[in-house]
Amino acid sequence: MNQRSRLSLFVVQVLVISLLLALFGRLFYLQIAAGPKYRDAALSIQSRDVVAPATRGLIVDSSGVPLARNKVGLAITVDRSVIDQLPDKGVAVLTHLAKTLKLKYKNVYRNTRLCGELPAGDKTGCWTGSRYQPIPITKDANPNIALQIVELSSQFPGIDALPVAIRNYPGLAGVNGAHVLGYVGPLTDTDLLEGNGNKYFRSEIIGKDGLELQYDQYLRGVPGIRTVIVDRQEAVTHESQNTKSIPGNHLVTSLDVRLQAATEKALADAVRRGRAAGYTSDSGAAIVMDVRTGEILALASYPTYDPNIFEKGLTISQASDLFSEKKSVPALNRALQGLFAPASTFKSVSVVAAAAAGYDLNGKYDCPSEVQVGNRAFQNFDSKDQGRMNMKKAIAVSCDTLWYKIAFDEWLRDGGLSPKSNPNDYFFKAAQGFKITEKVGIDLPSESTSRLADRDYKKSWFAQNKDFYCNYKTRAPKSQQTPFLVQLAAENCVDGDKIRAGDAVNFSIGQGDTVVTPLKLTQMYAAIANGGTIWQALIGKAIVKTDGTVIKKMVPNKLGTINAAPSTIAFLHTALREVVVSGTAAGVFSGFPIEVSGKTGTGQVFGTNPNGSLKDDTSWFASFAPSKNPRYAVVMMVGQGGFGASTSGVGVRHIYETLFGVRGNRVIPGAAIFPSGKPPVKLPKISPATKPKVLP
């Protein structure tokens, strides 16, 4: 072998050795250095978690009647991984399915699209779960149709019908409860990612709104997980782990189905009454609260929807109706999300302010047809001159001008447009004492915060809107360039951060920028009724395990006390009783055998409806009963409902009739919702079969 050959052979040998050493090195990296990482990757490829859903806990009322329970439904599901493989991407199958289910093809098509697949802004009806789980078109199908689909499975590739556990809101005693109960639905990707501290499994059903959402962590339970090892064709080769599911806990609420149903009916009737009287009456809310604890005994919002539609399978029109302005946004819970000017119901606050400012609550005051405030005359309600009267009477007949005078005088005393460095602000302080800008703390999601048009609010409002009003001519649309609005804008630009005389005057009668939720007003009247304690509003009473063990008891929570002397509260009790005896609500409650105290409110609303008509007044009635030793606060609000008394006042009377067992003007023995005169304290026995007690 010559030298060159020898050298070449040597070079080749070195090359070959280095190639094999490279393999060794790489092998070492993959198996030893990065081994754990690849082991995890392999595990996620091979193992599948099969989730056996936990039975969701019941939601029951204070006597154990189920408001939400589970039942077996027949789900018709579409498997996207199958239909997407069909030559026509499943169009024929879905068309056939739509015909069989008597649905529109468009509905079925959209129901089976992932939300990401539909164009932005037009996602109604989309599937929030994953592509890899069967998508239910309905979970409550007619058994005959389900059978038909199973028998003709060759005509329905990728379509299956199988029994599933579904959430069911039985509507016992005619109750609806949609806004309180909420609904459940599949986990979305955001839920899965954010997790909000909860570990979810892909196919879990979770609470989406209302109590279902608020108490989801208790109600949901823990799904059972069976971990299986699969092969490339997803066939199970063996099982590696199996944990049993733990059923969810029950939620006992302070609601009473019969009272809730009656409250819903009274509210719907009130809306109908408002419409019959020629008012738009597009929305409403009604609340019954235990004034001694803050427990919510009934809570209704109008318009409402069928809480079962989500499990039945939402059509596109049903889904869009929920948020349609034309249909007054039924998804909105007006009781805690609607903000309305409290109008004359706010005069109870003004009484507290006047007392603090040293006005004699037993003294006599004028109630003229109008009061000159600066260069503007403020009219009494209906511009009536009611003469001289004591303050009790002024509350009863809901005199406005008396309050204009006091509010204007106090405003002047505080320095008017150039306020003193330390103004008395009796009205603002009285209102702040009712904790209006704090939430009522109800255990329902998305509560709105009420707003008080005090000095701080004015300053922050001005900071945000100064630019707009000072450039009104260029910023505002042409349609809003009326001389009145242009002048208003000019005023706002100059001293928009100041409390003006008009603001002070409006504040005293609950008009202007102050807005409250019906629930906040309920809390305020409950505080007046119980002598001054502001209770957190609560619906949940306890979380109870399936074996009856109490896991958690929600204790009533004092948020504070209103800043009013006992004598002032005593005066309010007599004045509010007078409203019902001889004042604005006297007609409504004439002959009512239980003593009720309350206040009407008719709030002016500015603006126009979608159809162009001017908005009608907000109808309020805020009350408590019995007048001596009050136990319940009942508030009703009908948006654009007209007069307080005739629309809401009558509605509240209906609620009291059920609550106290009154027919006509007679108390029927044993017909009261709570025979002992107070809501039950003891927790009920829980069974899905409990029926509401029928009253005589």
Added chain:
Amino acid sequence: MSQIAARQRIYRKSRSSIFHGFDPILTAAVAVLLVMGTLLVYAATRDWYARNGMDPQYYLKRHIINIAIGALLAYGTTVIDYRLLRAYTPFLWGSGVIGLGIVLLGFGTKVNGAKAWIALPGGFQIQPAELAKISIIVGMSMILSERAHDSNEAQSRDVIQALIIAAIPVVLILLQPDMGTVFIISASVVTIIAVSGASSKWVVGLILVAVLGAFVATKAGVISEYQVKRLQTFVDPNADSQGSGYQLRQARITVGSGGLIGTGLFDGPQTNGRFVPEQQTDFIFTVAGEELGFLGSGLIVLLYLIILMRSFAIARRTNDPFGRLVTTGVIAWFAFQIFENIGMTLGLMPMTGVPLPFISYGGSSMFATLIGFGLLQNVHARTRG
């Protein structure tokens, strides 16, 4: 005359025992690999076939038959007379070229995008490219060693002749297209020419041509779409998540999950779930990686290293230029095929369909590698004489 008599005596002596003349270390290393390969082929197929209601030993049985036939071929190659080998080479080369021609003319069966197989009755298939490797190595070695006695080095004329011997089958394999085999043959060709003592200009030139050829082929679309895809996914494994990128990723995960000692033979969930395709043939190293771990798969690489080092020793010891060139050709073939196959499995090399010598399931490959092994033993045996 006495010389001839002495040679004949040695020949007779060498035939007195069928194992006489075999290099024991080389033979032992190959035998261990064959046993491991048999177990790995069984491990790769038994679970799946059993679960799908088929004979779990289907591949095992066929693999053992392939080894048996291959062993006979190896034995034959070992004991065959040089002169006979040289005499058969043109036939081997010719039948290789005809086989490749048949494949290209449309009689071939398409497997994984390449037409490389001829279907035989009884479900067997033959891959002419595997046999072409041997005929090229032996043919080139013949031409480059049979030169004028006055020159000890290969002349350019010889080199050109040898290149023609290689070029015809290579062009046919290129047209299939089977880039993996072309790569391995090219490596063998360059190595043989280098070791033949030809001018270093040839070696450097050929390497440049090979690099340029690979570049032009990729750019000009000589390489078919499926190969470009495989190359791209080598660069970016996520580019084709369900195609070749999927395979490469799965292969890496499977090997990596084995760790130090592996899951144990027959107990690899990735293997039993058949997440890696072609795991009894081209991706068989994943089975070793997962079930035998770093110890087992490292042992395989070590055994290859032993085989190759023994082969270098054979090449160095022999006085016969033909034997040396054949040995170096086989070394280059084995080394590059091993590197390409395991390198692909570990994500070092692009995806090509070459089997792992002595281990992968597949008749043609098993026969060819065992004939290659026979050639090494033949040269070794002659050296002793």
